[in-house]
Amino acid sequence: MHTGYHARIGKAAAIPINPSSPVLSFSPVVLPAPGRPVDLELRVTVPSTGDALPIILLSHGHGRSNSLSSLEGYAPLYEFWAAHGFAVLQPTHPSSAFLGLGAPEGQELFWQARAEDMVRILDNLDAVEAAVPGLKGRLDRTRVAVAGHSLGAWTTSMLLGASNTDPRDGSTWYKPEPRIKAGVVLAGIGNGGADISASGKNLIPFYGGDFSKMTTPALVVYGDEDAGPHLTIRDADWHADPYTLAGGQKDLFIVKGAKHGLGGISGWDAGETLDESPERLAAVQRMTWAYLKSQLYDGDKSWLEACKAVDAEIGRVESKSS
Template sequence: MATEHVLLGAAAKFPVNSTSPIISFTPVIIPSPGRPAELQLRVTAPSTGDALPIILLSHGHGPSNWLSSLQGYAPLAEFWAKHGFVVIQPTHLSSRTLSLPSSEGDEMHWKSRSEDMIQILDQLDHIETVVPGLKGRLDRSKIAGVGHSFGTLTVSLLLGAKNTDPRDGAVYSPFERRIKAGILFGGLGNGGADMSENGRKMLPFYDLDFSTMHAPTLVVGGEDDVGPHLTVRGADWHWDAYTHGPGPKDLLRVKGGRHGFGGISGWDAAETQDESPQRLGFVQRTSLAYLRSQLYEGDDSWKKACEVLAGLNELGSVESKS
Protein backbone atom coordinates (compact mmCIF):
# COMPACT_ATOMS: atom_id res chain seq x y z
CA MET A 1 0.00 0.00 0.00
CA ALA A 2 1.34 3.41 -0.95
CA THR A 3 0.24 5.24 2.17
CA GLU A 4 -0.91 4.53 5.71
CA HIS A 5 -4.64 4.37 6.38
CA VAL A 6 -6.12 7.68 7.52
CA LEU A 7 -7.68 5.80 10.46
CA LEU A 8 -4.31 4.61 11.77
CA GLY A 9 -4.93 6.77 14.84
CA ALA A 10 -2.73 6.33 17.89
CA ALA A 11 -0.80 3.51 16.20
CA ALA A 12 1.02 6.19 14.20
CA LYS A 13 2.89 7.13 17.39
CA PHE A 14 5.00 3.96 17.14
CA PRO A 15 8.15 4.86 15.20
CA VAL A 16 9.17 2.81 12.15
CA ASN A 17 12.14 2.90 9.81
CA SER A 18 11.84 4.22 6.25
CA THR A 19 9.99 2.22 3.61
CA SER A 20 10.87 1.00 0.13
CA PRO A 21 8.79 -0.32 -2.78
CA ILE A 22 8.19 -4.06 -2.70
CA ILE A 23 7.86 -6.97 -5.09
CA SER A 24 5.64 -10.01 -4.59
CA PHE A 25 6.49 -13.11 -6.61
CA THR A 26 4.40 -16.29 -6.76
CA PRO A 27 4.37 -19.17 -7.22
CA VAL A 28 7.84 -20.25 -6.27
CA ILE A 29 7.71 -24.03 -6.57
CA ILE A 30 9.97 -26.12 -4.34
CA PRO A 31 10.81 -29.65 -5.56
CA SER A 32 8.84 -31.96 -3.26
CA PRO A 33 9.10 -35.66 -4.16
CA GLY A 34 6.51 -37.69 -2.27
CA ARG A 35 4.52 -34.67 -1.07
CA PRO A 36 0.80 -34.91 -2.01
CA ALA A 37 1.04 -31.47 -3.64
CA GLU A 38 4.05 -29.45 -4.71
CA LEU A 39 5.20 -26.90 -2.16
CA GLN A 40 4.28 -23.44 -3.44
CA LEU A 41 5.45 -20.15 -1.94
CA ARG A 42 4.86 -16.44 -2.16
CA VAL A 43 7.95 -14.28 -1.64
CA THR A 44 7.44 -10.61 -0.79
CA ALA A 45 10.60 -8.51 -0.65
CA PRO A 46 11.94 -4.95 -0.78
CA SER A 47 12.85 -3.97 -4.32
CA THR A 48 16.18 -2.58 -3.10
CA GLY A 49 18.68 -3.32 -0.36
CA ASP A 50 21.05 -6.11 0.59
CA ALA A 51 21.62 -8.41 3.58
CA LEU A 52 17.86 -8.70 4.01
CA PRO A 53 16.50 -10.62 7.04
CA ILE A 54 13.96 -13.37 6.45
CA ILE A 55 10.53 -14.10 7.93
CA LEU A 56 8.86 -17.48 7.49
CA LEU A 57 5.10 -16.90 7.84
CA SER A 58 2.82 -19.85 8.66
CA HIS A 59 -0.86 -19.32 7.88
CA GLY A 60 -3.75 -20.40 10.08
CA HIS A 61 -6.72 -22.66 9.37
CA GLY A 62 -9.52 -20.13 9.33
CA PRO A 63 -12.98 -20.34 7.74
CA SER A 64 -12.14 -18.46 4.52
CA ASN A 65 -11.54 -20.22 1.22
CA TRP A 66 -8.32 -18.43 0.24
CA LEU A 67 -6.60 -16.69 3.14
CA SER A 68 -5.25 -19.86 4.76
CA SER A 69 -2.63 -20.19 2.03
CA LEU A 70 0.05 -18.12 0.32
CA GLN A 71 -2.84 -15.88 -0.79
CA GLY A 72 -3.37 -14.52 2.73
CA TYR A 73 -1.72 -12.25 5.29
CA ALA A 74 -0.89 -9.41 2.90
CA PRO A 75 -1.35 -6.83 5.71
CA LEU A 76 1.60 -8.37 7.54
CA ALA A 77 3.75 -9.55 4.64
CA GLU A 78 3.57 -6.28 2.73
CA PHE A 79 4.20 -4.14 5.80
CA TRP A 80 7.25 -6.13 6.91
CA ALA A 81 8.63 -6.18 3.37
CA LYS A 82 8.21 -2.42 3.00
CA HIS A 83 10.36 -2.07 6.10
CA GLY A 84 13.20 -4.32 4.99
CA PHE A 85 12.27 -8.00 5.43
CA VAL A 86 11.89 -10.82 2.93
CA VAL A 87 8.68 -12.67 3.79
CA ILE A 88 8.25 -16.27 2.61
CA GLN A 89 4.76 -17.80 2.78
CA PRO A 90 4.05 -21.44 1.98
CA THR A 91 0.71 -23.03 1.25
CA HIS A 92 0.63 -25.85 3.80
CA LEU A 93 -1.10 -29.15 3.01
CA SER A 94 -3.83 -28.22 5.52
CA SER A 95 -4.97 -25.32 3.33
CA ARG A 96 -8.58 -25.24 2.15
CA THR A 97 -7.24 -24.38 -1.30
CA LEU A 98 -5.93 -27.96 -1.48
CA SER A 99 -8.56 -29.78 0.66
CA LEU A 100 -6.38 -32.87 0.94
CA PRO A 101 -7.24 -35.78 3.23
CA SER A 102 -4.95 -36.30 6.20
CA SER A 103 -3.93 -39.43 8.05
CA GLU A 104 -4.21 -40.55 11.66
CA GLY A 105 -1.26 -39.15 13.57
CA ASP A 106 -0.92 -36.27 11.12
CA GLU A 107 -4.43 -34.83 11.33
CA MET A 108 -4.72 -31.48 9.58
CA HIS A 109 -1.21 -32.20 8.25
CA TRP A 110 0.20 -30.69 11.44
CA LYS A 111 3.60 -32.40 11.15
CA SER A 112 4.10 -31.57 7.48
CA ARG A 113 3.76 -27.86 8.25
CA SER A 114 7.02 -27.81 10.19
CA GLU A 115 8.62 -29.93 7.48
CA ASP A 116 7.56 -27.28 4.93
CA MET A 117 9.44 -24.59 6.83
CA ILE A 118 12.59 -26.70 7.15
CA GLN A 119 12.43 -27.49 3.44
CA ILE A 120 12.18 -23.77 2.67
CA LEU A 121 15.35 -23.10 4.68
CA ASP A 122 17.11 -25.95 2.89
CA GLN A 123 16.09 -24.47 -0.48
CA LEU A 124 17.03 -20.81 -0.02
CA ASP A 125 19.53 -21.08 -2.89
CA HIS A 126 16.69 -22.20 -5.17
CA ILE A 127 14.39 -19.43 -3.94
CA GLU A 128 17.07 -16.78 -4.55
CA THR A 129 17.54 -18.06 -8.09
CA VAL A 130 13.84 -18.19 -8.98
CA VAL A 131 12.72 -14.81 -7.61
CA PRO A 132 13.85 -12.03 -9.97
CA GLY A 133 16.34 -9.64 -8.39
CA LEU A 134 16.72 -11.57 -5.12
CA LYS A 135 20.00 -13.39 -5.81
CA GLY A 136 22.64 -12.66 -3.18
CA ARG A 137 20.42 -10.34 -1.13
CA LEU A 138 19.39 -12.62 1.78
CA ASP A 139 20.98 -12.57 5.22
CA ARG A 140 20.66 -16.19 6.32
CA SER A 141 21.89 -15.43 9.82
CA LYS A 142 18.74 -13.40 10.50
CA ILE A 143 15.68 -15.64 10.24
CA ALA A 144 12.43 -15.36 12.21
CA GLY A 145 9.31 -17.53 12.28
CA VAL A 146 5.80 -16.09 12.60
CA GLY A 147 2.53 -17.97 12.90
CA HIS A 148 -1.13 -17.14 13.35
CA SER A 149 -3.66 -19.43 15.01
CA PHE A 150 -2.94 -23.02 13.85
CA GLY A 151 0.27 -21.63 12.36
CA THR A 152 1.53 -20.98 15.87
CA LEU A 153 1.78 -24.73 16.44
CA THR A 154 4.11 -24.89 13.44
CA VAL A 155 6.29 -22.06 14.70
CA SER A 156 6.26 -23.12 18.36
CA LEU A 157 7.64 -26.52 17.40
CA LEU A 158 10.38 -24.94 15.31
CA LEU A 159 11.25 -22.67 18.24
CA GLY A 160 11.73 -25.65 20.55
CA ALA A 161 8.34 -26.71 21.93
CA LYS A 162 7.48 -30.43 22.00
CA ASN A 163 4.18 -32.12 21.24
CA THR A 164 3.24 -35.42 22.85
CA ASP A 165 0.37 -37.28 21.20
CA PRO A 166 -1.92 -38.22 24.11
CA ARG A 167 -3.05 -41.35 22.26
CA ASP A 168 0.31 -43.13 22.09
CA GLY A 169 2.88 -40.89 23.79
CA ALA A 170 4.74 -40.16 20.54
CA VAL A 171 6.89 -37.03 20.89
CA TYR A 172 7.42 -34.67 17.96
CA SER A 173 10.06 -31.93 18.24
CA PRO A 174 11.42 -30.52 14.95
CA PHE A 175 13.51 -27.78 16.61
CA GLU A 176 15.19 -25.56 13.99
CA ARG A 177 18.31 -23.67 15.11
CA ARG A 178 18.39 -21.49 12.00
CA ILE A 179 15.28 -19.65 13.25
CA LYS A 180 16.50 -17.11 15.80
CA ALA A 181 13.23 -15.63 17.09
CA GLY A 182 9.48 -15.90 16.66
CA ILE A 183 6.10 -14.25 16.95
CA LEU A 184 2.87 -16.09 17.81
CA PHE A 185 -0.43 -14.37 16.96
CA GLY A 186 -3.40 -15.93 18.76
CA GLY A 187 -1.42 -19.01 19.71
CA LEU A 188 -2.63 -22.46 20.69
CA GLY A 189 -2.31 -22.94 24.45
CA ASN A 190 -2.00 -25.92 26.77
CA GLY A 191 -3.62 -29.22 25.84
CA GLY A 192 -5.03 -31.82 28.19
CA ALA A 193 -7.69 -30.63 30.62
CA ASP A 194 -7.57 -27.11 29.16
CA MET A 195 -9.04 -28.31 25.87
CA SER A 196 -12.78 -28.36 25.29
CA GLU A 197 -14.45 -31.57 24.17
CA ASN A 198 -14.69 -30.18 20.65
CA GLY A 199 -11.05 -29.08 20.79
CA ARG A 200 -9.93 -32.61 21.65
CA LYS A 201 -11.92 -33.93 18.70
CA MET A 202 -10.44 -31.35 16.33
CA LEU A 203 -6.88 -31.80 17.56
CA PRO A 204 -6.65 -35.36 18.93
CA PHE A 205 -2.86 -35.33 18.55
CA TYR A 206 -2.35 -32.14 20.56
CA ASP A 207 -0.58 -31.69 23.89
CA LEU A 208 2.10 -29.05 23.50
CA ASP A 209 4.88 -28.52 26.05
CA PHE A 210 6.30 -24.97 26.03
CA SER A 211 8.92 -25.62 28.74
CA THR A 212 11.58 -26.43 26.13
CA MET A 213 10.83 -23.42 23.89
CA HIS A 214 13.86 -21.29 24.79
CA ALA A 215 14.00 -19.15 21.63
CA PRO A 216 13.08 -15.46 22.04
CA THR A 217 9.37 -15.14 21.28
CA LEU A 218 6.75 -12.41 21.21
CA VAL A 219 3.33 -13.79 22.12
CA VAL A 220 0.51 -11.57 20.82
CA GLY A 221 -2.80 -12.18 22.57
CA GLY A 222 -6.17 -10.54 22.06
CA GLU A 223 -7.87 -9.77 25.37
CA ASP A 224 -11.27 -10.64 23.81
CA ASP A 225 -10.04 -13.70 21.90
CA VAL A 226 -12.20 -16.38 23.52
CA GLY A 227 -12.44 -19.71 21.70
CA PRO A 228 -14.75 -22.28 23.32
CA HIS A 229 -14.44 -24.45 20.20
CA LEU A 230 -10.90 -25.23 21.40
CA THR A 231 -10.58 -24.49 25.12
CA VAL A 232 -12.56 -24.34 28.35
CA ARG A 233 -10.49 -21.32 29.40
CA GLY A 234 -10.66 -17.68 28.45
CA ALA A 235 -8.48 -15.49 26.25
CA ASP A 236 -5.41 -16.14 28.40
CA TRP A 237 -5.19 -19.67 26.93
CA HIS A 238 -3.78 -18.05 23.80
CA TRP A 239 -0.73 -16.75 25.66
CA ASP A 240 0.31 -19.99 27.39
CA ALA A 241 3.55 -19.92 25.39
CA TYR A 242 4.48 -16.86 27.45
CA THR A 243 3.05 -18.10 30.75
CA HIS A 244 4.60 -21.56 30.61
CA GLY A 245 7.58 -21.03 28.32
CA PRO A 246 11.04 -20.02 29.57
CA GLY A 247 12.48 -16.58 28.88
CA PRO A 248 13.26 -14.58 26.99
CA LYS A 249 9.59 -14.02 26.19
CA ASP A 250 7.39 -10.97 25.72
CA LEU A 251 3.59 -10.81 25.90
CA LEU A 252 1.73 -8.16 23.92
CA ARG A 253 -1.87 -7.98 25.14
CA VAL A 254 -4.10 -6.31 22.56
CA LYS A 255 -7.00 -4.37 24.08
CA GLY A 256 -10.27 -5.35 22.40
CA GLY A 257 -8.37 -7.75 20.19
CA ARG A 258 -10.02 -10.90 18.94
CA HIS A 259 -8.53 -13.63 16.75
CA GLY A 260 -8.05 -11.35 13.74
CA PHE A 261 -5.99 -8.64 15.50
CA GLY A 262 -7.60 -5.88 13.47
CA GLY A 263 -7.23 -7.70 10.16
CA ILE A 264 -3.87 -9.48 9.82
CA SER A 265 -5.12 -12.31 7.60
CA GLY A 266 -6.32 -10.14 4.70
CA TRP A 267 -7.61 -6.76 3.61
CA ASP A 268 -11.30 -6.36 4.55
CA ALA A 269 -11.55 -10.07 5.37
CA ALA A 270 -15.00 -11.26 6.44
CA GLU A 271 -13.46 -13.57 9.07
CA THR A 272 -12.03 -10.58 10.97
CA GLN A 273 -14.34 -9.94 13.92
CA ASP A 274 -12.36 -7.00 15.26
CA GLU A 275 -11.46 -5.13 12.07
CA SER A 276 -9.69 -1.88 12.85
CA PRO A 277 -6.99 -0.01 10.92
CA GLN A 278 -5.68 1.29 14.24
CA ARG A 279 -5.45 -2.17 15.84
CA LEU A 280 -3.86 -3.60 12.70
CA GLY A 281 -1.36 -0.74 12.59
CA PHE A 282 -0.57 -1.34 16.24
CA VAL A 283 0.35 -5.00 15.78
CA GLN A 284 2.13 -4.31 12.49
CA ARG A 285 4.41 -1.71 14.05
CA THR A 286 5.09 -3.46 17.34
CA SER A 287 5.82 -6.78 15.64
CA LEU A 288 8.24 -5.02 13.29
CA ALA A 289 9.98 -3.41 16.26
CA TYR A 290 10.30 -6.75 18.02
CA LEU A 291 11.78 -8.50 15.00
CA ARG A 292 14.30 -5.75 14.37
CA SER A 293 15.51 -5.79 17.97
CA GLN A 294 15.79 -9.59 18.07
CA LEU A 295 17.67 -9.94 14.81
CA TYR A 296 19.94 -6.88 15.03
CA GLU A 297 22.20 -6.65 18.05
CA GLY A 298 21.92 -3.26 19.73
CA ASP A 299 18.71 -2.26 17.95
CA ASP A 300 16.37 -0.44 20.38
CA SER A 301 13.17 -0.49 18.29
CA TRP A 302 11.36 -2.79 20.74
CA LYS A 303 12.45 -0.71 23.73
CA LYS A 304 11.09 2.43 22.05
CA ALA A 305 7.83 0.69 21.13
CA CYS A 306 7.32 -0.42 24.73
CA GLU A 307 7.96 3.12 25.95
CA VAL A 308 5.33 4.49 23.55
CA LEU A 309 2.86 1.77 24.54
CA ALA A 310 3.19 2.73 28.20
CA GLY A 311 1.28 5.91 27.33
CA LEU A 312 -1.32 4.22 25.13
CA ASN A 313 -3.23 1.93 27.46
CA GLU A 314 -6.22 2.04 25.14
CA LEU A 315 -4.27 -0.08 22.65
CA GLY A 316 -2.79 -2.68 24.97
CA SER A 317 0.07 -3.53 27.28
CA VAL A 318 3.30 -5.50 27.34
CA GLU A 319 5.10 -7.62 29.89
CA SER A 320 8.41 -9.42 29.64
CA LYS A 321 10.50 -12.10 31.28
CA SER A 322 14.14 -12.97 30.79
Protein backbone atom coordinates in the same frame (compact mmCIF):
# COMPACT_ATOMS: atom_id res chain seq x y z
CA MET B 1 -0.25 14.73 3.61
CA HIS B 2 -0.68 11.08 2.67
CA THR B 3 1.76 8.85 4.57
CA GLY B 4 1.07 5.53 2.88
CA TYR B 5 -0.80 4.26 5.95
CA HIS B 6 -4.50 4.12 6.65
CA ALA B 7 -6.03 7.37 7.86
CA ARG B 8 -7.64 5.59 10.80
CA ILE B 9 -4.62 4.04 12.52
CA GLY B 10 -5.09 6.48 15.39
CA LYS B 11 -2.73 6.13 18.33
CA ALA B 12 -0.81 3.34 16.63
CA ALA B 13 0.85 6.06 14.55
CA ALA B 14 2.92 6.95 17.62
CA ILE B 15 4.72 3.57 17.49
CA PRO B 16 7.93 4.43 15.58
CA ILE B 17 8.99 2.63 12.40
CA ASN B 18 11.69 3.11 9.80
CA PRO B 19 10.93 4.62 6.37
CA SER B 20 9.05 2.28 4.04
CA SER B 21 10.03 1.26 0.53
CA PRO B 22 8.05 -0.24 -2.35
CA VAL B 23 7.80 -4.03 -2.30
CA LEU B 24 7.93 -6.80 -4.88
CA SER B 25 5.81 -9.92 -4.38
CA PHE B 26 6.44 -13.05 -6.45
CA SER B 27 4.38 -16.24 -6.48
CA PRO B 28 4.32 -19.08 -6.77
CA VAL B 29 7.87 -20.19 -6.20
CA VAL B 30 7.65 -23.97 -6.55
CA LEU B 31 10.05 -26.21 -4.64
CA PRO B 32 10.07 -29.92 -5.53
CA ALA B 33 9.04 -31.89 -2.45
CA PRO B 34 9.42 -35.68 -2.74
CA GLY B 35 7.17 -37.44 -0.25
CA ARG B 36 4.85 -34.44 0.11
CA PRO B 37 1.35 -34.77 -1.40
CA VAL B 38 2.12 -31.82 -3.74
CA ASP B 39 5.16 -29.67 -4.44
CA LEU B 40 5.73 -26.79 -2.04
CA GLU B 41 4.52 -23.43 -3.32
CA LEU B 42 5.35 -20.16 -1.63
CA ARG B 43 5.07 -16.41 -2.01
CA VAL B 44 8.20 -14.30 -1.65
CA THR B 45 7.78 -10.61 -0.81
CA VAL B 46 10.80 -8.33 -0.51
CA PRO B 47 11.73 -4.66 -0.54
CA SER B 48 12.40 -3.47 -4.08
CA THR B 49 15.90 -2.38 -3.07
CA GLY B 50 18.48 -3.34 -0.48
CA ASP B 51 20.69 -6.30 0.33
CA ALA B 52 21.35 -8.52 3.36
CA LEU B 53 17.58 -8.85 3.88
CA PRO B 54 16.58 -10.62 7.11
CA ILE B 55 14.07 -13.42 6.57
CA ILE B 56 10.64 -14.02 8.09
CA LEU B 57 9.01 -17.39 7.47
CA LEU B 58 5.24 -16.79 7.70
CA SER B 59 2.87 -19.66 8.54
CA HIS B 60 -0.82 -19.18 7.73
CA GLY B 61 -3.65 -20.32 9.95
CA HIS B 62 -6.52 -22.70 9.28
CA GLY B 63 -9.38 -20.22 9.13
CA ARG B 64 -12.70 -20.82 7.46
CA SER B 65 -11.92 -18.73 4.38
CA ASN B 66 -11.41 -20.36 1.00
CA SER B 67 -8.09 -18.74 0.15
CA LEU B 68 -6.59 -16.71 3.00
CA SER B 69 -5.15 -19.83 4.61
CA SER B 70 -2.52 -20.11 1.88
CA LEU B 71 0.15 -18.03 0.20
CA GLU B 72 -2.71 -15.76 -0.87
CA GLY B 73 -3.38 -14.58 2.69
CA TYR B 74 -1.86 -12.28 5.29
CA ALA B 75 -1.12 -9.37 2.95
CA PRO B 76 -1.40 -6.87 5.85
CA LEU B 77 1.59 -8.57 7.46
CA TYR B 78 3.81 -9.54 4.55
CA GLU B 79 3.39 -6.21 2.77
CA PHE B 80 4.21 -4.23 5.91
CA TRP B 81 7.17 -6.33 6.98
CA ALA B 82 8.65 -6.26 3.48
CA ALA B 83 8.11 -2.52 3.13
CA HIS B 84 10.18 -2.09 6.27
CA GLY B 85 13.11 -4.27 5.32
CA PHE B 86 12.30 -7.96 5.64
CA ALA B 87 12.11 -10.75 3.08
CA VAL B 88 8.89 -12.66 3.82
CA LEU B 89 8.58 -16.28 2.64
CA GLN B 90 5.16 -17.87 3.09
CA PRO B 91 4.17 -21.35 1.93
CA THR B 92 0.81 -22.89 1.21
CA HIS B 93 0.77 -25.67 3.80
CA PRO B 94 -0.88 -29.03 2.95
CA SER B 95 -3.69 -28.17 5.40
CA SER B 96 -4.85 -25.26 3.24
CA ALA B 97 -8.44 -25.33 2.01
CA PHE B 98 -6.96 -24.12 -1.27
CA LEU B 99 -5.46 -27.59 -1.81
CA GLY B 100 -8.35 -29.66 -0.42
CA LEU B 101 -6.12 -32.48 0.79
CA GLY B 102 -7.15 -35.03 3.38
CA ALA B 103 -4.64 -35.58 6.16
CA PRO B 104 -3.76 -39.12 7.28
CA GLU B 105 -4.81 -40.23 10.75
CA GLY B 106 -2.28 -39.05 13.29
CA GLN B 107 -1.35 -36.15 11.05
CA GLU B 108 -4.58 -34.17 11.35
CA LEU B 109 -4.26 -30.71 9.78
CA PHE B 110 -0.86 -31.90 8.53
CA TRP B 111 0.52 -30.49 11.77
CA GLN B 112 3.98 -32.03 11.39
CA ALA B 113 4.21 -31.26 7.68
CA ARG B 114 3.61 -27.58 8.34
CA ALA B 115 6.81 -27.36 10.39
CA GLU B 116 8.64 -29.48 7.81
CA ASP B 117 7.63 -26.97 5.11
CA MET B 118 9.60 -24.24 6.87
CA VAL B 119 12.67 -26.43 7.23
CA ARG B 120 12.42 -27.32 3.54
CA ILE B 121 12.36 -23.62 2.62
CA LEU B 122 15.49 -22.96 4.67
CA ASP B 123 17.16 -25.95 3.04
CA ASN B 124 16.38 -24.54 -0.40
CA LEU B 125 17.13 -20.83 -0.15
CA ASP B 126 19.43 -21.07 -3.18
CA ALA B 127 16.47 -22.25 -5.26
CA VAL B 128 14.23 -19.52 -3.81
CA GLU B 129 16.76 -16.82 -4.70
CA ALA B 130 17.20 -18.24 -8.21
CA ALA B 131 13.45 -18.33 -8.84
CA VAL B 132 12.70 -14.72 -7.93
CA PRO B 133 13.98 -12.09 -10.38
CA GLY B 134 16.43 -9.73 -8.72
CA LEU B 135 16.67 -11.66 -5.45
CA LYS B 136 19.90 -13.59 -5.94
CA GLY B 137 22.42 -12.80 -3.21
CA ARG B 138 20.07 -10.49 -1.28
CA LEU B 139 19.00 -12.75 1.62
CA ASP B 140 20.78 -12.70 4.97
CA ARG B 141 20.69 -16.35 5.99
CA THR B 142 22.10 -15.61 9.43
CA ARG B 143 19.02 -13.61 10.42
CA VAL B 144 15.95 -15.82 10.21
CA ALA B 145 12.68 -15.45 12.13
CA VAL B 146 9.37 -17.29 12.01
CA ALA B 147 5.86 -15.94 12.55
CA GLY B 148 2.47 -17.61 12.42
CA HIS B 149 -1.19 -17.07 13.21
CA SER B 150 -3.54 -19.50 14.96
CA LEU B 151 -2.61 -22.99 13.71
CA GLY B 152 0.39 -21.27 12.11
CA ALA B 153 1.29 -20.03 15.58
CA TRP B 154 1.55 -23.66 16.71
CA THR B 155 3.78 -24.33 13.70
CA THR B 156 5.86 -21.38 14.87
CA SER B 157 5.99 -22.64 18.46
CA MET B 158 7.22 -26.07 17.34
CA LEU B 159 10.02 -24.53 15.31
CA LEU B 160 10.97 -22.44 18.36
CA GLY B 161 11.22 -25.53 20.55
CA ALA B 162 7.74 -26.52 21.74
CA SER B 163 7.08 -30.25 21.75
CA ASN B 164 3.89 -32.21 21.17
CA THR B 165 2.93 -35.50 22.79
CA ASP B 166 -0.05 -37.10 21.09
CA PRO B 167 -2.47 -38.04 23.88
CA ARG B 168 -3.69 -41.01 21.86
CA ASP B 169 -0.44 -42.95 21.61
CA GLY B 170 2.15 -41.01 23.59
CA SER B 171 4.36 -40.29 20.58
CA THR B 172 6.37 -37.08 20.95
CA TRP B 173 7.43 -34.54 18.33
CA TYR B 174 10.31 -32.26 19.24
CA LYS B 175 12.23 -30.73 16.37
CA PRO B 176 13.37 -27.15 17.08
CA GLU B 177 15.00 -25.42 14.11
CA PRO B 178 18.34 -23.88 15.18
CA ARG B 179 18.58 -21.60 12.14
CA ILE B 180 15.58 -19.66 13.45
CA LYS B 181 16.69 -16.96 15.87
CA ALA B 182 13.35 -15.48 16.97
CA GLY B 183 9.61 -15.83 16.46
CA VAL B 184 6.21 -14.17 16.69
CA VAL B 185 3.29 -16.28 17.96
CA LEU B 186 0.01 -14.64 16.90
CA ALA B 187 -3.21 -15.83 18.62
CA GLY B 188 -1.52 -19.13 19.32
CA ILE B 189 -2.67 -22.42 20.76
CA GLY B 190 -2.22 -22.73 24.53
CA ASN B 191 -1.78 -25.59 26.96
CA GLY B 192 -3.24 -28.98 26.11
CA GLY B 193 -4.61 -31.72 28.34
CA ALA B 194 -7.39 -30.66 30.67
CA ASP B 195 -7.49 -27.17 29.13
CA ILE B 196 -8.83 -28.50 25.81
CA SER B 197 -12.61 -28.45 25.38
CA ALA B 198 -14.63 -31.42 24.14
CA SER B 199 -14.91 -29.89 20.68
CA GLY B 200 -11.20 -29.08 20.78
CA LYS B 201 -10.38 -32.73 21.34
CA ASN B 202 -12.23 -33.49 18.12
CA LEU B 203 -10.67 -30.63 16.15
CA ILE B 204 -7.06 -31.18 17.28
CA PRO B 205 -6.99 -34.74 18.63
CA PHE B 206 -3.22 -34.90 18.21
CA TYR B 207 -2.59 -31.95 20.50
CA GLY B 208 -0.57 -32.21 23.69
CA GLY B 209 1.59 -29.13 23.47
CA ASP B 210 4.47 -28.55 25.90
CA PHE B 211 6.18 -25.15 25.88
CA SER B 212 8.76 -25.86 28.59
CA LYS B 213 11.61 -26.32 26.09
CA MET B 214 10.59 -23.42 23.84
CA THR B 215 13.63 -21.31 24.71
CA THR B 216 14.15 -19.40 21.44
CA PRO B 217 13.19 -15.72 21.92
CA ALA B 218 9.60 -15.02 20.96
CA LEU B 219 6.90 -12.38 21.08
CA VAL B 220 3.48 -13.78 21.92
CA VAL B 221 0.54 -11.66 20.73
CA TYR B 222 -3.11 -12.22 21.59
CA GLY B 223 -6.37 -10.33 21.91
CA ASP B 224 -7.97 -9.97 25.33
CA GLU B 225 -11.37 -10.81 23.80
CA ASP B 226 -10.19 -13.91 21.93
CA ALA B 227 -12.12 -16.57 23.80
CA GLY B 228 -12.23 -19.85 21.87
CA PRO B 229 -14.61 -22.43 23.39
CA HIS B 230 -14.28 -24.54 20.24
CA LEU B 231 -10.73 -25.30 21.45
CA THR B 232 -10.41 -24.54 25.14
CA ILE B 233 -12.39 -24.32 28.36
CA ARG B 234 -10.33 -21.28 29.38
CA ASP B 235 -10.70 -17.61 28.55
CA ALA B 236 -8.54 -15.54 26.21
CA ASP B 237 -5.50 -15.84 28.47
CA TRP B 238 -5.09 -19.42 27.15
CA HIS B 239 -3.36 -17.79 24.18
CA ALA B 240 -0.70 -16.41 26.54
CA ASP B 241 0.55 -19.90 27.44
CA PRO B 242 3.41 -19.86 24.88
CA TYR B 243 4.65 -16.92 26.95
CA THR B 244 3.84 -17.98 30.49
CA LEU B 245 4.83 -21.66 30.15
CA ALA B 246 7.93 -21.24 27.99
CA GLY B 247 11.48 -20.69 29.16
CA GLY B 248 14.05 -18.20 27.95
CA GLN B 249 13.51 -14.62 26.86
CA LYS B 250 9.86 -14.03 26.03
CA ASP B 251 7.72 -10.96 25.44
CA LEU B 252 3.94 -10.60 25.45
CA PHE B 253 1.73 -8.06 23.69
CA ILE B 254 -1.90 -8.15 24.79
CA VAL B 255 -4.06 -6.30 22.27
CA LYS B 256 -6.99 -4.54 23.91
CA GLY B 257 -10.38 -5.35 22.40
CA ALA B 258 -8.91 -7.77 19.88
CA LYS B 259 -10.41 -11.09 18.91
CA HIS B 260 -8.75 -13.89 16.93
CA GLY B 261 -8.16 -11.73 13.86
CA LEU B 262 -6.04 -9.20 15.76
CA GLY B 263 -7.64 -6.32 13.89
CA GLY B 264 -7.38 -7.89 10.45
CA ILE B 265 -4.01 -9.58 9.93
CA SER B 266 -5.24 -12.40 7.68
CA GLY B 267 -6.38 -10.19 4.81
CA TRP B 268 -7.68 -6.79 3.80
CA ASP B 269 -11.39 -6.41 4.65
CA ALA B 270 -11.64 -10.14 5.33
CA GLY B 271 -15.03 -11.52 6.32
CA GLU B 272 -13.46 -13.83 8.90
CA THR B 273 -12.13 -10.84 10.87
CA LEU B 274 -14.54 -10.18 13.73
CA ASP B 275 -12.62 -7.24 15.17
CA GLU B 276 -11.55 -5.24 12.13
CA SER B 277 -9.69 -2.10 13.16
CA PRO B 278 -7.04 -0.19 11.21
CA GLU B 279 -5.63 1.06 14.52
CA ARG B 280 -5.40 -2.39 16.07
CA LEU B 281 -3.91 -3.87 12.89
CA ALA B 282 -1.33 -1.08 12.66
CA ALA B 283 -0.29 -1.69 16.24
CA VAL B 284 0.25 -5.39 15.57
CA GLN B 285 2.18 -4.61 12.38
CA ARG B 286 4.46 -2.13 14.10
CA MET B 287 5.03 -4.02 17.34
CA THR B 288 5.89 -7.28 15.55
CA TRP B 289 8.23 -5.47 13.15
CA ALA B 290 9.99 -3.70 16.02
CA TYR B 291 10.37 -6.91 18.00
CA LEU B 292 11.91 -8.88 15.15
CA LYS B 293 14.23 -6.06 14.14
CA SER B 294 15.61 -5.80 17.66
CA GLN B 295 15.92 -9.56 18.07
CA LEU B 296 17.85 -10.01 14.82
CA TYR B 297 20.16 -6.99 15.22
CA ASP B 298 22.21 -6.61 18.38
CA GLY B 299 21.82 -3.19 19.93
CA ASP B 300 18.75 -2.24 17.89
CA LYS B 301 16.37 -0.08 19.96
CA SER B 302 13.18 -0.48 17.89
CA TRP B 303 11.46 -2.78 20.39
CA LEU B 304 12.38 -0.63 23.38
CA GLU B 305 11.05 2.45 21.62
CA ALA B 306 7.87 0.66 20.52
CA CYS B 307 7.14 -0.51 24.06
CA LYS B 308 7.52 3.05 25.35
CA ALA B 309 5.26 4.42 22.63
CA VAL B 310 2.35 1.96 22.64
CA ASP B 311 -0.71 3.51 24.23
CA ALA B 312 -2.50 1.69 27.04
CA GLU B 313 -5.76 2.00 25.09
CA ILE B 314 -4.20 -0.19 22.37
CA GLY B 315 -2.54 -2.81 24.53
CA ARG B 316 0.17 -3.61 27.01
CA VAL B 317 3.51 -5.40 26.99
CA GLU B 318 5.10 -7.80 29.46
CA SER B 319 8.48 -9.51 29.33
CA LYS B 320 10.44 -12.19 31.17
CA SER B 321 13.86 -13.77 30.89
CA SER B 322 13.30 -17.27 32.25
